[in-house]
Amino acid sequence: xxxxxxxxxxxxxxxxxxxxxxxxxxxxxxxxxxxxxxxxxxxxxxxxxxxxxxxxxxxxxxxxxxxxxxxxxxxxxxxxxxxxxxxxxxxxxxxxxxxxxxxxxxxxxxxxxxxxxxxxxxxxxxxxxxxxxxxxxxxxxxxxxxxxxxxxxxxxxxxxxxxxxxxxxxxxxxxxxxxxxxxxxxxxxxxxxxxxxxxxxxxxxxxxxxxxxxxxxxxxxxxxxxxxxxxxxxxxxxxxxxxxxxxxxxxxxxxxxxxxxxxxxxxxxxxxxxxxxxxxxxxxxxxxxxxxxxxxxx
Numbered sequence: 142x143x144x145x146x147x148x149x150x151x152x153x154x155x156x157x158x159x160x161x162x163x164x165x166x167x168x169x170x171x172x173x174x175x176x177x178x179x180x181x182x183x184x185x186x187x188x189x190x191x192x193x194x195x196x197x198x199x200x201x202x203x204x205x206x207x208x209x210x211x212x213x214x215x216x217x218x219x220x221x222x223x224x225x226x227x228x229x230x231x232x233x234x235x236x237x238x239x240x241x242x243x244x245x246x247x248x249x250x251x252x253x254x255x256x257x258x259x260x261x262x263x264x265x266x267x268x269x270x271x272x273x274x275x276x277x278x279x280x281x282x283x284x285x286x287x288x289x290x291x292x293x294x295x296x297x298x299x300x301x302x303x304x305x306x307x308x309x310x311x312x313x314x315x316x317x318x319x320x321x322x323x324x325x326x327x328x329x330x331x332x333x334x335x336x337x338x339x340x341x342x343x344x345x346x347x348x349x350x351x352x353x354x355x356x357x358x359x360x361x362x363x364x365x366x367x368x369x370x371x372x373x374x375x376x377x378x379x380x381x382x383x384x385x386x387x388x389x390x391x392x393x394x395x396x397x398x399x400x401x402x403x404x405x406x407x408x409x410x411x412x413x414x415x416x417x418x419x420x421x422x423x424x425x426x427x428x429x430x431x432x433x434x435x436x437x438x439x
Contacts, residue, residue: 142300144215147230149207154234157256158207160184161228162194164434165279166379167260168270168286169307170196173204178280183438184254197290197306198227198263202299217299229258237424246400247420247428250435257434259427260379264347265340266307267380272332272367274375279437281325288324289313289333313337332367339365351381356410358383370409378426385422387429389413392436 149155162170163183171177173193185191185207195204205214205224212230214220225231234256241247262270269289274282286307293308293316314337321330339345345365350358358381362373371390377383387393389409397404397416404415420428 142215143217143219144213145219145221146211146213147221147224148211150210152230153236154232154238155256156207156212156228156230156258157185157254158191158194158205158212158228159187160254160257160434161260164254164257164430165282165437166375166430167262167267168273168283169198169262169266170194170260171283171287178283185256195304196227197294197297197304198223200295200297200306202297202304203227204299215300217297227261229261232258234258237427240421241424241428242419242421244400244419246396246432250428250431253435254431257431259384259430261382262380263307264351264376264380265310268336268347268362268365268368268372268376269307269313269333271372271375271379272336272365273326273329274372275329275367285325292320292324308337310337310340314341329367335366336368347376347380350377355383355385359386370413374413378430384424384426385417386426387413387417387420389416390433392433393429396432396436 160183163177173195191207193204193206195202201217203214203216203220203223205212214224238251241251270286273285290305290307293312294306297304297306313333316334318330318334321333326333347362350361353361358377359370359373362368362376371388374386374388378386378388389412397412401416401419404412404419406412406415417425
């Protein structure tokens with residue numbers, strides 16, 4: 142077993158682990174007490190004893206919890222660098238938000254969840270998670286993605302317990318639509334199966350979007366079955382380092398209607414572009430994530 146700690150004092154802007162991992166941006170992390178998404182508000186301030194969270198990236202178990210002065214981790218491998226990458230612990234939150242737009246809604250959201258960080262999930266797991274997300278509550282999405290891991294992912298033993306990795310493309314491609322429907326995926330089942338087949342047979346991979354101009358990268362991701370602009374933006378923001386991306390979901394559409402109606406341009410691309418500019422451009426996706434979590438839990 143490997144273990145270590147990352148002092149909170151080393152993290153510019155701190156970290157709120159619970160808000161980060163239960164803010165609807167990642168469904169590949171699970172809380173070991175089973176309480177993920179159980180409450181209306183999820184923040185480290187809720188807990189007297191901080192819970193453990195875990196993920197199984199690349200078949201390796203990584204467990205992490207926050208204490209009063211550090212992130213403490215244990216894993217099947219040396220996971221320090223992996224955690225820094227997955228949880229974007231090297232992002233300078235103070236610097237990112239120093240030039241945040243001076244808007245009341247943004248100010249309230251930043252004040253509500255200091256230390257909420259974006260995640261950097263593995264591209265395939267992120268893609269499938271957000272295909273599953275269509276017209277679903279975050280709690281239900283988390284259940285579906287966890288169910289896929291239990292049913293089809295590799296099992297890994299660690300400290301006497303069994304953990305399940307998210308399925309590889311070939312493992313999901315080998316399923317049937319009926320099996321996926323039985324797990325509660327409904328009409329999303331053929332989307333998940335066909336997208337997994339595309340990745341498994343080498344037709345396309347979500348990671349291949351990385352490095353393209355932002356809107357070209359979004360267009361690339363829409364080649365996957367069941368992926369429209371909103372799902373593509375989620376993958377860009379929560380996996381592929383496009384921190385300017387704003388997934389224009391129903392929450393953000395409400396933000397536009399209630400707060401910034403001049404950003405409504407009649408179509409996804411132009412409305413998203415206008416809101417991106419209103420939220421500061423380069424780090425607009427960070428601002429969006431804070432606003433989304435603030436409004437969802439208000």
